[in-house]
Amino acid sequence: MQTLYASKGGESDNVRINEKFLLQSLDSMYDLFIAQLSLLIEVHKKSIDILDKTQNKLLPTKADKNPNSKFVNNEVLVLLSSNELLLELIEDQKVNLWYLDFEYVDVIYKSILKNDLYKEYMSTKTSTFKDDKAFIIDLFTEVIAPNDKLYDFFEDKRITWLDDLPVVNTAILKILKKVKASSGGKFFTPKLYKDLEDRDFGVELLKKTLLNQSKFSEEIGSKTKNWDADRITQIDTILMQMAICEFQKFPSIPVKVTINEYLEIAKEYSTPKSSTFINGILDKIVKSYTADGQLNKIGRGLM
Incomplete structure (x- = not known):
């Protein structure tokens, strides 16, 4: 973000x-x-x-x-x-x-x-x-x-x-x-990433969001026709773009996990009403994807 x-x-x-x-x-x-x-x-x-x-x-x-x-x-x-x-x-x-x-x-x-x-x-x-x-x-x-x-x-x-x-x-x-009395070695120096996959996820999320920002913005715009674009904060737009990217480009991430994650970030970094607004727009997008068969999620319980 x-x-x-x-x-x-x-x-x-x-x-x-x-x-x-x-x-x-x-x-x-x-x-x-x-x-x-x-x-x-x-x-x-x-x-x-x-x-x-x-x-x-x-x-x-x-x-x-x-x-x-x-x-x-x-x-x-x-x-x-x-x-x-x-x-x-x-x-x-x-x-x-x-x-x-x-x-x-x-x-x-x-x-x-x-x-x-x-x-x-x-x-x-x-x-x-x-x-x-x-x-x-x-x-x-x-x-x-x-x-x-x-x-x-x-x-x-x-x-x-x-x-x-x-x-x-x-x-x-x-x-x-x-910490324990016997703690030593690498106890105080944990790795920054759990594994390389953890690191690569961040890079891929950034790349795929950047390269599809215009497309994602159009989707947000289609669900916010009654909203003046200037009233939507830049942070809210970015968070929704990232969430749409996860919906489309990361099939193993459950929809609910994505939505909950970005609502929490919105509460921390955006306006008091942002999480409610973002939740409503993302919910519309998910329903639209589901109806059109565009929500490509793999594994059980990922909807």
Whole structure:
């Protein structure tokens, strides 16, 4: 949807350009995923550094000599900070995001220290892995993910990251909820795509929608004769074009799955009434296809 919104038509050269943009934006989403995990690692490093400096003061107090190292020893943070595959991925990134913009690590770290979650967590000096895990999940949910300054930072860094952020944060939470004391290896570095077929679907949906936009627009127009074309938002038109493409060009995708998917996207990105409008138009198109025998769906229960 994002790529189609930014595109300028269906010429062959433009299709290649848009395909490249789509794949780059998906790769960029994985960069954001790594950036969020590496932020946790950088916050952990900062806490270790501060603890070391506190203990090495020229005139340390009794509290300085015996600090509460619970956050530093948090088992989930230790797992993240010692995961070799994750550290390699961070190292392989062209730009060390938090090295160049270290002030955002400070922003998050200070936000953590001020938060009641942290104060409650640090009220004791020992915890179980379960306690450490619950704390990091709550910390990410309530302090890191919704941080406005971090949000603005990501917006400035890459144009696609704001749309990617909810997906990435949800993926990170799923990982944190599944983490175990024995988790290692590739646990923190899942693949961007389930398989090549998953990747190819996105590319094919983009190509086939781009190359048939005029035809799909005519079909939408035939079902919206009582509507002024200017009243239909560009996003609504794009979502309906994509849905028609799935109806026509992807026989294995059930009609209901297609419709439900695009209604959910409309609720997120378009106007309050868009999902109802889109549902009505797509329903008319499906009934027309069915009556004319044009709905070519394979497999049971795909209508």
